[in-house]
Amino acid sequence: MLNHVSANYLSSKACVRADANGWGSYAVEAIRAGETVAAFGGQCVSRAALETLDDGSAAHAVQIDDDLFLVAPLTTVPDDTVGHSCDPNCGIAGGVLIVAMRDIASGERLTYDHAMTTGCDFNEFECGCGAATCRHKVTGHDWMLPELQLAYRGYFSPYLAKRICALVRTGAERRAFAL
Numbered sequence: 001m002l003n004h005v006s007a008n009y010l011s012s013k014a015c016v017r018a019d020a021n022g023w024g025s026y027a028v029e030a031i032r033a034g035e036t037v038a039a040f041g042g043q044c045v046s047r048a049a050l051e052t053l054d055d056g057s058a059a060h061a062v063q064i065d066d067d068l069f070l071v072a073p074l075t076t077v078p079d080d081t082v083g084h085s086c087d088p089n090c091g092i093a094g095g096v097l098i099v100a101m102r103d104i105a106s107g108e109r110l111t112y113d114h115a116m117t118t119g120c121d122f123n124e125f126e127c128g129c130g131a132a133t134c135r136h137k138v139t140g141h142d143w144m145l146p147e148l149q150l151a152y153r154g155y156f157s158p159y160l161a162k163r164i165c166a167l168v169r170t171g172a173e174r175r176a177f178a179l
Contacts, residue, residue, distance in 0.1 A: 009038055
């Protein structure tokens with residue numbers, strides 16, 4: 001059971017409103033690239049504890065280490081309404097901030113790619129975001145795709161940035177030993 005303590009945040013330049021996906025966060029005025037638009041909050045739980053949650057909050061968890069997830073109660077939704085897109089306008093800064101990757105116009109839905117925060121299979125889903133680059137299935141391995149690593153450079157969670165760095169280091173070592 002989660003404690004109902006949360007520090008979710010949504011910028012005053014955005015609002016939560018009903019949309020075709022249930023709820024979404026939308027810019028109510030222009031947001032400049034680099035501005036913080038939302039922040040994840042909640043309680044840190046292990047993977048084992050995450051799997052015991054029966055209130056649906058596990059689907060909104062953010063992975064922050066191999067066996068550690070940030071989970072907020074479903075009653076606190078501002079950050080959870082920044083939806084997924086395979087062509088997002090927001091990314092991750094630090095461990096919990098969602099920032100604009102580009103200028104966002106008033107009226108635009110705020111989105112980020114779950115590949116920026118998820119490195120395991122706990123929340124894989126069929127995607128219907130409609131982007132030309134839609135992967136159709138979002139998995140816990142998408143962060144490993146080279147095209148996403150390039151597109152989202154600087155916008156991965158610290159946890160995944162560390163894993164990407166380890167992959168790059170391992171690949172460089174393999175190339176060095178192959179010579």
